[in-house]
Amino acid sequence: MGKLSFVGLGLGPRGISLEGIDELRDADVAYLEYYTTPHEPRLLKELESATGRRLSMVDRAFVEDGTRILTEAKEKRVALAVLGDPMIATTHDELRVRAVRSGVETKVIHGATIVSASASASGLHYYKFSRTVTVTREAVNRLTQAYHILHQNLLEGAHTLLLLEYDVDSGEGVSPAEAIAGLLLAEANFKRGVVSERTFALVESRLGREDGARFADEFVELSKLKYGEPPHSLIVPGKLHFTEVEAISAIFDIDEAKVRDNSEAVLRTAQTLVPKYVAKTRRALNGVRSKLGPQYSSVVENVELYMRDAEVNLANGEDELAMLNIGYAEGLLDSLSFSGVTKIDW
Amino acid sequence: MGKLSFVGLGLGPRGISLEGIDELRDADVAYLEYYTTPHEPRLLKELESATGRRLSMVDRAFVEDGTRILTEAKEKRVALAVLGDPMIATTHDELRVRAVRSGVETKVIHGATIVSASASASGLHYYKFSRTVTVTREAVNRLTQAYHILHQNLLEGAHTLLLLEYDVDSGEGVSPAEAIAGLLLAEANFKRGVVSERTFALVESRLGREDGARFADEFVELSKLKYGEPPHSLIVPGKLHFTEVEAISAIFDIDEAKVRDNSEAVLRTAQTLVPKYVAKTRRALNGVRSKLGPQYSSVVENVELYMRDAEVNLANGEDELAMLNIGYAEGLLDSLSFSGVTKIDW
Numbered sequence: 001m002g003k004l005s006f007v008g009l010g011l012g013p014r015g016i017s018l019e020g021i022d023e024l025r026d027a028d029v030a031y032l033e034y035y036t037t038p039h040e041p042r043l044l045k046e047l048e049s050a051t052g053r054r055l056s057m058v059d060r061a062f063v064e065d066g067t068r069i070l071t072e073a074k075e076k077r078v079a080l081a082v083l084g085d086p087m088i089a090t091t092h093d094e095l096r097v098r099a100v101r102s103g104v105e106t107k108v109i110h111g112a113t114i115v116s117a118s119a120s121a122s123g124l125h126y127y128k129f130s131r132t133v134t135v136t137r138e139a140v141n142r143l144t145q146a147y148h149i150l151h152q153n154l155l156e157g158a159h160t161l162l163l164l165e166y167d168v169d170s171g172e173g174v175s176p177a178e179a180i181a182g183l184l185l186a187e188a189n190f191k192r193g194v195v196s197e198r199t200f201a202l203v204e205s206r207l208g209r210e211d212g213a214r215f216a217d218e219f220v221e222l223s224k225l226k227y228g229e230p231p232h233s234l235i236v237p238g239k240l241h242f243t244e245v246e247a248i249s250a251i252f253d254i255d256e257a258k259v260r261d262n263s264e265a266v267l268r269t270a271q272t273l274v275p276k277y278v279a280k281t282r283r284a285l286n287g288v289r290s291k292l293g294p295q296y297s298s299v300v301e302n303v304e305l306y307m308r309d310a311e312v313n314l315a316n317g318e319d320e321l322a323m324l325n326i327g328y329a330e331g332l333l334d335s336l337s338f339s340g341v342t343k344i345d346w
Numbered sequence: 347m348g349k350l351s352f353v354g355l356g357l358g359p360r361g362i363s364l365e366g367i368d369e370l371r372d373a374d375v376a377y378l379e380y381y382t383t384p385h386e387p388r389l390l391k392e393l394e395s396a397t398g399r400r401l402s403m404v405d406r407a408f409v410e411d412g413t414r415i416l417t418e419a420k421e422k423r424v425a426l427a428v429l430g431d432p433m434i435a436t437t438h439d440e441l442r443v444r445a446v447r448s449g450v451e452t453k454v455i456h457g458a459t460i461v462s463a464s465a466s467a468s469g470l471h472y473y474k475f476s477r478t479v480t481v482t483r484e485a486v487n488r489l490t491q492a493y494h495i496l497h498q499n500l501l502e503g504a505h506t507l508l509l510l511e512y513d514v515d516s517g518e519g520v521s522p523a524e525a526i527a528g529l530l531l532a533e534a535n536f537k538r539g540v541v542s543e544r545t546f547a548l549v550e551s552r553l554g555r556e557d558g559a560r561f562a563d564e565f566v567e568l569s570k571l572k573y574g575e576p577p578h579s580l581i582v583p584g585k586l587h588f589t590e591v592e593a594i595s596a597i598f599d600i601d602e603a604k605v606r607d608n609s610e611a612v613l614r615t616a617q618t619l620v621p622k623y624v625a626k627t628r629r630a631l632n633g634v635r636s637k638l639g640p641q642y643s644s645v646v647e648n649v650e651l652y653m654r655d656a657e658v659n660l661a662n663g664e665d666e667l668a669m670l671n672i673g674y675a676e677g678l679l680d681s682l683s684f685s686g687v688t689k690i691d692w
Contacts, residue, residue: 011456014364017356018396021364050364085458087466093593097469100596108467110357110554112431115472116462120433121454123443126461131476131504152502158477208456247439250446269666277670298684306677320615323666324623324673331652331677336685338644338678 004073004099006086008111011208013043016050020081020109024051027079029072031058034083047081055081066095073104085113118161118204118233121214123247128238130158135174135234136165140182147186150236151194154266157239166230173230176203176215177223180234184219193266195219195236200260202235202252203227216252216259238263270319277326278307280346285333287345292336299336303329350419350445352432354457357554359389362396366427366455370397373425375418377404380429393427401427412441419450431459464507464550464579467560469593474584476504481520481580482511486528493532496582497540500612503585512576519576522549522561523569526580530565539612541565541582546606548581548598549573562598562605584609616665623672624653626692631679633691638682645682649675 005027007020016024024030024047032044032055047055063069063080072078086092087108099106119129130153133146146162153160166173183195197220205227206212215225237244240261249256285303292300306329313322337344351373353366362370370376370393378390378401393401409415409426418424432438433454445452465475476499479492492508499506512519529541543566551573552558561571583590586607595602631649638646652675659668683690 008458010363010365010458012365014368015456017363017458018360018367018392019356019358022360046364085462085466087469088462088472090471090589093469093471094589097589097593097596110361110458110463110466112354112356112363112456112458113462113466116431116434116459117456120431120456120459123433123439125436125439126434127478127480129477131502132473134473156477156498243436243440243443247443250443273666273670296685299681302680302684319666320619320669323669324619327670327673328677328680331674331679332681332684333677334648334674335645335678335681338648339642339682339687341685 001105002073002075003077003105003107004069004096005077005079005107005109006092006096007079007081007109008085008113009043009047009081009083010112011084011114011117012210013046015083015112015208016047016081017109017111020111021050023107023109024055024079024081025053026077028076030055030079030081031062031069032056032081033058033060033063043083060091063095064091066098069095070098070102070104073099074102082111085111085115088113088115112208114163114207114231114233115161117207118163118235119159121204121207121251122202122235123251124159124235124237124244125241128157128159129161130156131160133160133162134165135162135179135182137167137172137174140174140178141185143179143182143186144190147183147190147192147194150183151192151266154194154236154238154263155268157263159238160236162234162236164230164232164234173232176205176225176227176232176234180219180223195262198260199236199262200258202237202248204233204235205229206231207233214252216248216254236262268319270314270322274310274314274319274322274326277330278310281307281326281330281333284344284346288333288336288342291342296336296341299332303332306332347451348419348421349423349451349453350415350442351423351425351453351455352438352442353425353427353455354431354459355389355393355427355429356458357430357460357463358556359392361429361458361554362393362427363455363457366457367396369453369455370401370425370427371399372423374422375424376401376427377408377415377425378402378427379404379406379409389429406437409441410437412444415441416444416448416450419445420448429457431457431461434459434461458554460509460553460577460579461507463553464509464581465505467550467553467597468548468581469597470505470581470583470590471587474503474505475507476502476584477506479506479508480511481508481525481528483513483518483520486520486524487531489525489528489532490536493529493536493538493540496529497538497612500540500582500584500609501614503609505584506582508580508582510576510578510580519578522551522571522573522578522580526565526569541608544606545582545608546604548583548594550579550581551575552577553579560598562594562600582608614665616660616668620656620660620665620668620672623676624656627653627672627675627679630690630692634679634682634688637688642682642687645678649678652678
């Protein structure tokens with residue numbers, strides 16, 4: 001009976017686990033896939049020396065096609081070595097599903113991966129990270145989804161990890177400066193106040209490698225730096241606990257006063273609109289109050305009541321109800337204008 | 347000069363990387379910390395055999411206190427071996443910050459961790475996971491925060507990983523059945539329609555170990571199973587891509603028809619209220635339309651206009667504006683009642 005094993009290689013050239021070495025050594029056929037990071041000759045040497053065997057280098061197309069791997073795995077033990085954790089990429093998930101469906105036993109040996117290590121290395125609390133975003137070369141000039149996810153995360157006070165993808169086929173990666181420019185472009189389009197030149201962010205370059213480096217500053221400053229070879233991760237922190245401020249200061253070697261909470265400036269729609277509408281309605285009501293006869297006292301009372309309700313709703317985080325109630329108060333008052341009772345100055 | 351290294355051990359007894367072995371071997375003092383998972387004698391043996399040296403087992407209190415580690419690290423190379431990835435736990439972040447502040451060089455060797463491996467092993471797309479939740483023994487009967495995060499994630503269509511914590515001090519862990527019961531209890535309290543007995547979920551037990559096991563079913567069925575030793579992870583999927591349905595079916599060995607999207611049933615507040623309020627306002631308007639003189643035609647027109655706006659807003663996902671506009675339409679109409687023009691039957 002054959003078998004297909006996915007072996008995670010972790011972050012650096014010596015990131016493979018003992019279990020991974022066992023699996024590669026015992027395989028009849030062993031492949032090394034290298035498509036999501038630069039091809040490092042040292043990695044192949046380290047693996048061949050640790051396992052005492054030859055590995056065949058294969059590219060993205062070979063793994064995506066998968067025909068040869070699946071055919072061999074019907075009879076033999078085939079191992080596919082992959083940088084990071086093998087099942088983060090959907091390509092490997094798909095290959096695994098095809099193997100299971102053709103009756104081939106599968107095995108996964110997990111590895112350290114940039115998606116968790118970037119977060120854990122930052123000093124920020126892991127459980128405060130929300131959805132991760134991948135920035136590809138093709139998408140860097142229209143970061144609509146990334147901008148939307150970052151907005152949502154900041155509204156929740158959560159941190160955001162943006163993985164800047166390296167494409168081995170084109171030999172090009174997304175630099176931190178390009179990702180920042182892409183986010184600022186999205187801000188110029190959507191104008192939700194999510195990011196600005198003063199947004200505070202972290203950059204981790206070549207995480208887990210000996211030449212790894214890290215940087216923390218405002219977008220405008222980070223845009224000016226040279227980061228060297230990929231991969232890079234960009235982290236936009238949300239609400240910060242004081243231990244996180246201390247950790248960033250120590251780990252990224254910057255002054256605590258420079259570590260800033262990006263979530264404070266990001267307002268929910270209702271937080272922006274309700275106070276404005278309450279003030280506007282109160283002003284309009286005060287402008288007509290003395291002109292209204294006693295048959296309108298119940299309207300006036302209710303306008304006041306619902307303005308207060310809207311403020312209470314907002315304070316309780318009940319945004320939708322706050323909007324409903326301020327809308328209702330405005331409608332009560334404006335009806336008097338539409339039915340010709342009085343002119344209202346909004 | 348001293349140094350403090352944090353060495354991640356990955357998931358199983360042979361999860362340590364070559365780089366981790368180098369670091370432990372070269373250290374003057376090497377500690378093995380075991381507080382978040384059951385103490386496995388095999389782990390210590392594997393590590394001592396791979397590194398050719400003795401390691402001292404230390405407990406949670408020793409690492410949290412950290413005095414001895416920090417004192418030694420001023421003069422010597424100290425390595426602390428930790429299961430999973432060393433920097434996921436805030437305890438290690440804090441120790442690292444203290445080391446940096448006392449001028450000690452620090453180094454982190456990342457490892458495979460259950461927080462990314464649970465997600466990657468599931469067949470679900472990694473980038474669709476939103477905030478992770480830890481369920482502790484103490485919190486299992488009041489899962490307010492977990493329930494809230496799960497709700498938020500499902501509203502976004504995102505997947506949720508719930509890590510069920512094992513406490514080595516008490517010797518007890520949270521079982522999948524207990525976590526499910528806790529979520530159903532929160533549902534009974536908050537009644538937001540987030541989970542039910544029919545919620546579809548995945549359980550991964552002892553991930554990355556040889557005796558690992560996985561299960562996929564509805565809450566009511568998962569509650570009846572025996573899972574054996576911790577650790578366990580519970581995953582509640584959100585919106586599913588068809589490749590995710592195929593992957594779950596293959597990996598968890600269940601029929602595709604049983605794989606269900608939990609996000610479809612979870613409605614945003616405005617999705618529940620706006621259609622109800624529009625229908626109610628339309629009914630009320632139709633009830634009085636014939637009784638209103640021509641001076642009220644502008645009011646009637648505007649009520650209709652703003653009902654339509656609310657529906658368009660809702661379809662566009664502009665929940666707050668939908669609520670504002672339907673509130674305004676209701677107010678316009680109700681003002682006629684408050685000012686005695688006509689009785690309105692809501």
